Amino acid sequence: MWSVDPRTGKRREQVAVEAGADDVDRAVRAAHATVGALADRTARARLLRTAAGLLDGARTEVVAAADAETALGEARLTGELARTTAQLRYFADIVDEAAFLDVRISRPDPSTTPPTPDLRRMKIPLGVVAVYAASNFPLAFSVPGGDTASALAAGCPVVVKAHPCHPATSELVAGLLRRAAAEAGLPEDVVVLLHGFRAGVDLVRHPLVAAAGFTGSVRGGRALFDAAAARPVPIPFHGELGSLNPVVITEAAAAARPEEIGAGLAASMTMGQGQFCTKPGFVLAPEGPGGDRFVAALADALKGVEPGVMLAPRMREHFLTATAEGTRTDGVDAPVRPAGAEPLTVTPGFLTIAADTLLDGDPHGLLQETFGPVTVVARYAKRDQVSAVLALVPGNLTATLQTADADDPDAPSLLAELTPLAGRILVDAWPTGVAVADAQHHGGPYPATTSPFTSVGGTAIERWLRPISYQSTPQPLLPPELRDANPLGVPQR
Structure with a gap:
């Protein structure tokens, strides 16, 4: 993969090679092997904050790399990096709060029809998430962006398909994320980077990929959405495709x-x-x-x-x-x-x-x-x-x-x-500019997005979770979050 200067149209440097099917398989399996380590919410929050700190510390290098590949300018990219690191810290706070687990407990009640048994419900991570980076936001909607941040916050390792418009930037920031994982006491492979068009197709079809997040064109997003739905085991594909606004x-x-x-x-x-x-x-x-x-x-x-x-x-x-x-x-x-x-x-x-x-x-x-x-x-x-x-x-x-x-x-x-x-x-306002906030919704009816979820804001984490209920389960066998003693101090409803 070549890095290209959009101001001249000339190649700058060869950054990487396109991943083949074997490369995709190794990447997904490496990410999948980290699922157990990511179960530690304290380590996840530490990873997100460490990543934010490393990105802030490398601001000059990151902004220069992104500008060389996108021509978006130092001022715009400095602001985008600040948004990106704030978003990582925002999701770390969400992990600490733990309300996203949506813990609900229904006590036994023989008077209801039918009788209510002891039921305890929470949300758990889906598994490996495939993230498809955007062209127009080389940071905030790409390798270290909202899809990656929210997936890691949910406890899902990420395999990112880099956008060909900024491969060098992608390599740089992916290295910082992997370094953050190591410093947080987690395997580096909680984040893995791939390049190439074919890798994107192979990624969404891999049996160990549990969900996907995409920002791009209607044509490309719809092709991947269809591939996700056509799998022997279909997976959620949360795509942002196009909008007239x-x-x-x-x-x-x-x-x-x-x-x-x-x-x-x-x-x-x-x-x-x-x-x-x-x-x-x-x-x-x-x-x-x-x-x-x-x-x-x-x-x-x-x-x-x-x-x-x-x-x-x-x-x-x-x-x-x-x-x-x-x-x-x-x-x-x-x-x-x-x-x-x-x-x-x-x-x-x-x-x-x-x-x-x-x-x-x-x-x-x-x-x-x-x-x-x-x-x-x-x-x-x-x-x-x-x-x-x-x-x-x-x-x-x-x-x-x-x-x-x-x-x-x-x-x-x-x-x-x-x-x-x-x-x-x-x-009486204008739509450009999307705040990272609890009440934000960045999604919409098709073709704006392929699902009713948001890719910006706290509820973006919900894309990478699924609910599970335990019925009539003895306290010692329950996850700690669902026990009456609530040893982890999570919100229980």
Whole structure:
């Protein structure tokens, strides 16, 4: 596997070789052998905090490596590393608290129908988790990211399939995670790294892999999801695949604050060169003076954005092809046309179309995610056109409503229509930026994700656990967490 400089398109260094079937088998078996050691929750928490400390200590080296392979810039990557290490510590706290075990005890009660025996329920780890790293977050959604952190917190060893956009960064941080394991008194193979397209397919099919987490494209994620379901023993596949992240601007909002909304949209859709999974890629804006002022403000803001480098030359080419195809649809205008610039950069832009025209058909994928700094603005003349267009929108990570104020007359009905479309609803805010918090939900109806779980926040750990109940089991035979004496002091309900 070669490390490539996205600013020039040239190879930097050969980092690793693609793993073959035997390599995948050895990696999974090595990880599986650590399951028993990871049963020690104290050691798991120590591993997560040690990993955070080592990553923080290697900040200069990690940020430089990631920037060389992604062109995301020192400031962005320094912030992403801070998010990554905070997330590791956050899950260490969750391990210490132990509420994720969800311990429930039902005492015997012969008066119920049927009679209730002594029942004790908790959650236990699934086993080896396959993690597929993301292209656009070389740290926070890759080797040391949320899938890895939450899986280790659950007690599951991890085999990571590195993303080809940043193999050197992946090797560097995987080495730090393995060193953290050793310093925490655990086997290094609680984290194993693999490279190569074929390795990803072999990994999800390996009989000792118990679950998988994926962040990437609809095409790649769906292929792996299907492979996971087609196994002799199917496994959970928690994939984040693609999201349009629609925005609806009410008539009152367009009249009250069009310039503010235009500037906010421009900042959100160009963040990270439009390569965030939460980028607002489709907007419903009203016709009329307020809508015109919004479009003008968006155009002015985008014209001031400097050209930027995307994660890889092939992603740049796909962006340019997709946006060019979009402009071929009858009735589409480009007030600011997305374009390529030299060397290997792109300039942002947006397309506009009448809502009625879009309702007649979408031959060039205006209602599909396009990776990069572009959004589509559909202009509606009547409120019912908003409903008709939203009925065509697939599942999303986010949906945003821009209102005039809390008394905006269209807000209640539009919120009701947006709720089935997304996992996170925003009002008068922008979806880029996903806080790591207990109440966070980063997921949504298909194709946003393949399961109803979140990949960000404390409940992300639930993906890697399964419940088990013990009935009429003598106290000495119960796991310590389920005993009346509760020697480990875990929360019991």
